[in-house]
Every structure is written in structure tokens, then in C-alpha cells.
Amino acid sequence: xxxxxxxxxxxxxxxxxxxxxxxxxxxxxxxxxxxxxxxxxxxxxxxxxxxxxxxxxxxxxxxxxxxxxxxxxxxxxxxxxxxxxxxxxxxxxxxxxxxxxxxxxxxxxxxxxxxxxxxxxxxxxxxxxxxxxxxxxxxxxxxxxxxxxxxxxxxxxxxxxxxxxxxxxxxxxxxxxxxxxxxxxxxxxxxxxxxxxxxxxxxxxxxxxxxxxxxxxxxxxxxxxxxxxxxxxxxxxxxxxxxxxxxxxxxxxxxxxxxxxxxxxxxx
Numbered sequence: 115x116x117x118x119x120x121x122x123x124x125x126x127x128x129x130x131x132x133x134x135x136x137x138x139x140x141x142x143x144x145x146x147x148x149x150x151x152x153x154x155x156x157x158x159x160x161x162x163x164x165x166x167x168x169x170x171x172x173x174x175x176x177x178x179x180x181x182x183x184x185x186x187x188x189x190x191x192x193x194x195x196x197x198x199x200x201x202x203x204x205x206x207x208x209x210x211x212x213x214x215x216x217x218x219x220x221x222x223x224x225x226x227x228x229x230x231x232x233x234x235x236x237x238x239x240x241x242x243x244x245x246x247x248x249x250x251x252x253x254x255x256x257x258x259x260x261x262x263x264x265x266x267x268x269x270x271x272x273x274x275x276x277x278x279x280x281x282x283x284x285x286x287x288x289x290x291x292x293x294x295x296x297x298x299x300x301x302x303x304x305x306x307x308x309x310x311x312x313x314x315x316x317x318x319x320x321x322x323x324x325x326x327x328x329x330x331x332x333x334x335x336x337x338x339x340x341x342x343x344x345x346x347x348x349x350x351x352x353x354x355x356x357x358x359x360x361x362x363x364x365x366x367x368x369x370x371x372x373x374x375x376x377x378x379x380x381x382x
Contacts, residue, residue, distance in 0.1 A: 116149075116247040117381055119307065120265040120272040124289045126256040128277045129312035131158045132347050132357075133373065134253035139356035140374035142209030146248035149202070149211045151236075152179060153261035155219035159253040162351045163206045169214055176200045178216035182239040183260070185218045185225055198239055207356055211247075223260050233300060236264035258292055266293065267300055271307040271381045275341075276328065278311055278321040283328055307380045308334075310373060312341035339373040342366075 121134035131154070138150040152159040160169055172178075177196035184195060206212040226232040240250065252265040266272065274289065276282050286309065297303060309332060311325055329336050342365075350360035361367040 115244050116250045117271065118250040118252065118269040119377070119381065120252040120254055120262075120269040120304070121275065122254040122262055122265065122272055122289075122293075123256060123274055123276070123282075124258065124285050124292075125282050127313070128256075128275045128282055129310075129341055130256070130275045131162065131253050132351075133273070133275050133310060133312060133341065133370075134251050135159050135162045136357045136370040137374045137377060138210055138249070138251040139207050139358060140371060141249040141251070141378070142207055143356075143358060145209065147246065148209055148249045148251065149213065149243070149247045150206075151213045151240075151250060151252045151265075152215035153219070153236075153252055153265055154215055154255040155217050155222075155261075156255070157215040157217065158351075160212065160214040162354065163212050164203070164214070164354055172203055172214060173216060176203070178214045178218075179261075180216035180218040180222070182213070183219070183222055183226065183235050183264075184229070185216070185222055198242060202243070207359070219255070219261055226260055232260060233263045233267050236261075237268035240268060258296065263296060263300075266296060266304060267302050269304045271305045273307045273377060274309045275312045276309050277313040278324040278328070280320070280324060283324050286328070286332070305381070306335060307377060308337050310337045310339070310341065310377075314340055314342045337373060337376055339369065339376045341369050341373060344369075 121130050123130050138148050142148040181196040181201055201213055203212045254262040254265050276286060344366040346361045346364060346366040347357060350357050353360060357367050357370050
């Protein structure tokens with residue numbers, strides 16, 4: 115069965131999507147059959163892999179992750195849910211498939227307000243393909259709404275990207291407490307794979323203090339590998355390429371590779 119890794123944080127702008135996308139890309143390039151699931155209605159992970167035109171065509175003909183939650187059944191006269199095999203976009207990158215997202219997830223909590231087992235819809239939808247993949251990576255929105263809850267209900271591990279600033283560090287304890295409460299309520303037990311210091315900017319005393327404080331507070335839960343803010347990351351997204359395909363052996367690619375190797379080691 116696949117390892118399922120959810121990448122989550124309550125705060126946006128911490129490099130969550132870049133980590134999820136490029137970890138999935140690394141796994142695919144390393145010979146692991148990988149599926150990237152974009153659960154964020156902003157669709158940033160999706161647009162990191164395919165163009166807007168490609169997404170529009172696929173969403174119209176084949177559907178998106180919103181269909182797995184039943185968000186678009188009202189558009190069909192028969193009210194039928196699209197089949198997972200058509201929703202998955204195959205071979206987006208080497209060894210990696212994609213379930214694209216959709217802006218309709220912005221209202222999914224309202225649409226599923228009275229639905230039964232709404233927190234386990236993704237687990238049920240992915241069940242038929244769990245044996246087809248070695249790694250499944252979920253990019254979650256910056257909140258604990260239904261999409262993130264579904265990721266926690268299906269994942270075996272979760273990872274928390276943190277940027278070395280005061281507000282990001284302040285929210286870590288709140289996030290872990292909320293995750294633990296949800297997992298207790300749902301009787302699921304994903305493992306915290308660790309926290310990744312990411313989007314590290316130019317050297318500054320307050321950043322160093324925050325990073326050191328996080329390492330002192332959470333000890334070995336904080337990754338050794340760090341991800342710095344680099345232009346190559348956004349340039350790769352613009353070209354719908356992984357950092358490895360775009361940057362080769364550059365600094366950004368090396369950092370994401372080191373992070374990915376460490377994450378694989380932590381969940382093995």
C-alpha cells in the first residue's frame with residue numbers, strides 16, 4: 115500500500131505547495147510511482163504541473179478533485195460522480211500522476227454541511243488505487259477545513275513547512291493541537307514526519323533566532339534540510355516544470371533533493 119503524505123499548515127506563504135510538488139516530483143524521478151493530489155482551491159500545485167489551458171480542458175472533460183467530494187454532481191443530469199480513473203491525469207511528470215484541484219473547493223464545507231462521513235470521502239475515493247502507487251502526496255489548503263480533514267483521515271504521515279518568522283512559529287503549536295484533536299475524534303493516527311524550515315530569506319538576526327527557537331522547542335522533529343527563497347522555484351512553476359527539470363544541479367534543486375531524501379528516510 116502507498117505511503118500517503120499530507121503537506122499542511124494553517125498559514126499561507128510558507129512554501130507548502132513547492133515542497134509538496136517537488137517532493138512528489140523527486141519520488142517519481144526516483145522510480146516510485148507517485149500521485150500528487152491538489153486539495154487547495156487556489157490550484158497552485160495543479161498550475162505548477164500543467165498550464166491553465168490544459169487544466170481547463172481536463173476539468174471540463176475529465177473532472178477534478180472536486181468531483182471526488184461530490185461538489186459537481188449537480189452539473190450532471192444523472193447526478194453521477196465522475197470516475198477516479200478519468201480524473202487522474204497520467205504522467206504529468208516522470209513517474210508522477212496528478213489529481214488537479216478546482217476553485218469549487220472554496221465552498222465545499224457549505225455543500226457538505228449535512229453530508230455523512232464527509233471527512234472520509236477522499237479515503238473512500240482513493241481506495242481503488244492505493245495499491246497502484248508507492249507514494250501519494252496531498253497538498254492541503256492553509257486551513258483545517260474539509261479538504262485538509264480528508265487528507266488527515268487518509269494520510270500515513272504529515273509534514274509541516276514553517277517559514278522562520280514570528281507568526282509562522284507562533285502557529286505551530288496551535289496547528290499540532292488542532293491536528294491531534296481531529297485525529298483523536300476520527301480515531302486515525304497519522305505520524306508527524308517533521309517540520310521543514312522553508313522560504314528562508316536573506317540572513318537576518320530575527321530569522322536566526324526564530325529558527326533556533328523552533329529547533330530547541332521541537333528538537334528532532336525539525337528537518338536538517340532547509341529550503342531557501344530562490345527565484346528558480348517561481349521560474350520553474352511558470353514553465354510547469356519541477357525544480358529538478360528546471361534547475362538541474364543548481365542550489366534550489368539540491369535543497370529540494372536533500373529535503374526529499376530526508377522525508378523519505380523519516381517515513382520509511
